Amino acid sequence: MSAILPDFLTCREAVGLCTDYLEGAMAPEQRSHFEEHLVTCRGCTAFFEQVRASRTVAASLREEPALAPAELAPMLSAFRAFQASRRKEQG
Amino acid sequence: MGGRPSDDEAQRGARPAEAPADADQTLVDRAREGDEGAYVALLGRHHRAVVRVARAYVKTDASAEEIAQETWLAVLSGIEAFEGRSAFRTWLLRIVANLGRRRGTREGRSVPMSALARDDEDAGPIVEPSRFLEGDPRWSGHWLTPPAPLDAEAALLHEETRALVATAIEALPEQQRLVITLRDVQELSAEEACVILGISEGNQRVLLHRARGKVRAALEAHLELQR
Numbered sequence: 001m002s003a004i005l006p007d008f009l010t011c012r013e014a015v016g017l018c019t020d021y022l023e024g025a026m027a028p029e030q031r032s033h034f035e036e037h038l039v040t041c042r043g044c045t046a047f048f049e050q051v052r053a054s055r056t057v058a059a060s061l062r063e064e065p066a067l068a069p070a071e072l073a074p075m076l077s078a079f080r081a082f083q084a085s086r087r088k089e090q091g
Numbered sequence: 092m093g094g095r096p097s098d099d100e101a102q103r104g105a106r107p108a109e110a111p112a113d114a115d116q117t118l119v120d121r122a123r124e125g126d127e128g129a130y131v132a133l134l135g136r137h138h139r140a141v142v143r144v145a146r147a148y149v150k151t152d153a154s155a156e157e158i159a160q161e162t163w164l165a166v167l168s169g170i171e172a173f174e175g176r177s178a179f180r181t182w183l184l185r186i187v188a189n190l191g192r193r194r195g196t197r198e199g200r201s202v203p204m205s206a207l208a209r210d211d212e213d214a215g216p217i218v219e220p221s222r223f224l225e226g227d228p229r230w231s232g233h234w235l236t237p238p239a240p241l242d243a244e245a246a247l248l249h250e251e252t253r254a255l256v257a258t259a260i261e262a263l264p265e266q267q268r269l270v271i272t273l274r275d276v277q278e279l280s281a282e283e284a285c286v287i288l289g290i291s292e293g294n295q296r297v298l299l300h301r302a303r304g305k306v307r308a309a310l311e312a313h314l315e316l317q318r
Contacts, residue, residue, distance in 0.1 A: 010223070010231065010232025010233055011223060011232060011233045011234045011237075012216070012218070012220075012223045012232040012233075013232065015216075015217065015218050016216065016217070018300070018303075019296055019299055019300035019303060020296065020300075023281060023296055023299075025296060041233075041234075042237065042240070043233075043234035043237025043238060044234075044237075045240070046237060046238040046239060046240045046241065047218075047237070047238045047307075049240065049241045050238055050241065050307045050310055050311055050314075051303055051307050053241055053245070053247055053310060054256060054275075054303065054306045054307045054309075054310045055275045055303070056247060056248075057247050057248065057252055057253055057256040057310070058256055058260065058271065058275035058276045058306065059275060059276060059278055060248050060253055061253060061256065061257055061260075061276050062139070062140075062143075062276055062277060062278075064139050066135060067134060067135055067138055067139075071138070072131065072134060074160055075130075075134055075138070075160065075163045076127070076130075076131065076134075078160070078163060078164055078167060079122075079127060079130050079167065080127070082167045082168075083125050083127075086125075
């Protein structure tokens with residue numbers, strides 16, 4: 001905590017606004033109050049780092065190996081069957 | 092946007108989200124003509140996401156795989172009519188959402204639409220009230236026990252931490268789990284997530300806020316233990 005926190009935003013309020021801030025859903029004035037709070041408050045800065053860190057970890061969950069042929073097989077045979085029936089219809 | 096034509100290339104480079112959509116459209120056009128390689132490429136680009144979103148509706152990996160297969164069947168029968176008014180990915184994940192909701196309701200994981208408001212009742216603050224000072228004329232509402240700064244060496248991408256975050260997401264109420272899966276795991280835009288889930292921007296933001304709050308709290312507890 002710092003002695004120069006703006007009076008109008010408490011840490012509890014700042015924490016409650018973090019998603020609005022990250023989503024760009026704040027009015028410009030509210031946004032600058034929020035940013036003023038953040039630069040003067042180590043606790044809220046750490047809170048924000050943790051939110052960002054959890055997003056980084058969440059995005060890393062997307063990293064998975066490429067599809068193996070066995071995984072592709074059912075969709076591929078459905079595709080072939082679909083193409084065959086279409087050719088027959090057009091046939 | 093609205094830049095000079097000469098900026099187009101640079102803009103495209105700065106906004107990589109556009110190029111994949113174009114590439115998808117090309118693949119869709121080719122798959123529609125019967126090009127198997129193009130279809131395989133579409134599967135490669137999107138199948139994992141399809142399974143992951145499906146998994147948010149059901150209790151087991153096997154059920155999610157089944158929804159994924161049904162989704163790709165629906166793609167085959169709908170691809171002729173797909174007009175490209177929305178991006179292919181959005182269209183695809185809307186199919187997953189529809190099938191997932193139906194299947195999840197049947198299996199008892201997913202709640203029917205009419206009961207979705209229940210997620211909204213989970214409206215407590217995202218940080219324990221006891222962590223803030225009370226009753227002090229100047230400092231009320233400021234941290235009593237602030238989070239510790241992240242250790243530069245915090246092993247964020249260690250398997251253990253990833254598993255912890257995956258478990259925290261899995262434990263969320265359905266709507267929160269869906270929103271954070273689309274926004275933070277798949278990194279889709281708010282607009283696209285809203286279209287896929289059929290929810291308003293405001294509702295999406297509330298759900299995301301609660302979901303991120305819980306995942307952050309789980310991460311904080313995990314990092315504290317490691318200190």
